[in-house]
Amino acid sequence: MSPPVHVEVVQKLQSRASKDYIKEMVHSLLINFVSISPGSSLTEKDLEDNLDLTEHVQMISFCDIDHETEVSVTQAEFVYHIYKLDSFGAETDTMTDSSTGEEFAAADMWALPSQEFHGLWETLIYDTKLKEDTVRFVETAFDFADKGVDPNVVGWNRVVLLHGPPGTGKTSLCRALAQKLSVRLSDRFPRARLVEINAHGLFSKWFAESGKLVARLFERLEEIVADKRLLACVLVDEVESLAHARRAALSGLEPSDSIRAVNALLTQLDRLRRRPNALVLTTSNVTGAIDVAFVDRADIKRRVGPPSARATYEILRGCCSELMTRGVVAPREPVFELRLLEDSRFAESESSRPSLRLWEVALEAAAALMSGRALRRLPFLARALHARQPGAPDLLHFVMALRAALHQYLADAAELEDDSCPVSN
């Protein structure tokens, strides 16, 4: 039997309807469809003919984790996730250094699913199964925890490490993953939080105070995880900074307080990962071994690299579509899916020309190992510097401007390298 299709339904904040009522309405809509396309969504505009639905529903999305191709509705089993997005944004947990009175952000905290991360999952494009695998790993780990599988017999844990070069989407993927889990696991965990620990900040300044700060931070975390029906995702970005701080302390460059603080943080994280409702997410820009024993134990370790040519094309295609939707590039015309270009054997026609030029830009950018972050900046540079006419450029002109922006970016990066400065991606 094929896996169910997960249908994610965002309920409007002001709607007071019950989840069951919404589920029934959405189900009655879907059974009239012939097939469902995983990864696609229905926005309010698509639903505007159905007044009942538009009163309560903001968006319906079909999850692409379990299916790659169209699913026929007659054969589909639907699993519904009805949720509202939290619109309060991050709550910053500030701490005060008692010796100087200075405040600094020790952690940011979001209630999930959050408005801020809505749609983030879809914007991240990898052509390996990185996103899907990561969700499955974590879901399996929660399932093992639920069933009481002894981790000493079958090795598993809920520590994720994403490592790779800067700007490749590691932090974004951790946030998107936490959001996705808060939706998919909402039966088990009706409440969810994401806590981002500013590890770099914790250890960069107040070494003497760090130990106390860590202790206070974890007291708060303990309060959060004490609620067993709450999914607590704790993100530690640039986890290698812990190893650096420890090494610096060991070599006598930093006061010995710092080593105690780093060790305290690692011990606390280690304790946290044993809580059945906690998930520890870590990222690192260091690709080799990170000398932090705690991270060594992560079962879920994945390298996140710069986007391939295919993923690059998809990222730029999404940027072009967004700019056409907003009228920055006009008129609206199709940017072909790569699959369509391949089906037509890359034959050039009036309508395929912009897509073919875009594919050439993607090939060049991927060959230069350009990061996702740098790619997402190219359209802005293209419009600002290389398509400067007063009116909106058409798609073909805009793609040529993208190519010019890419060449300028590569030339600037080469110059920076000549000056032996690290290139910021």
Ligand SMILES: Nc1ncnc2c1ncn2[C@@H]1O[C@H](COP(=O)(O)OP(=O)(O)OP(=O)(O)O)[C@@H](O)[C@H]1O
């Ligand atoms: N594969 C990708 N697909 C789509 N967007 C991407 C991809 N990789 C990076 N980006 C975009 O690049 C930006 C930076 O991503 P993010 O900060 O998550 O990267 P990172 O790897 O954590 O970087 P750093 O290590 O420097 O913090 C985000 O806006 C993200 O959407």
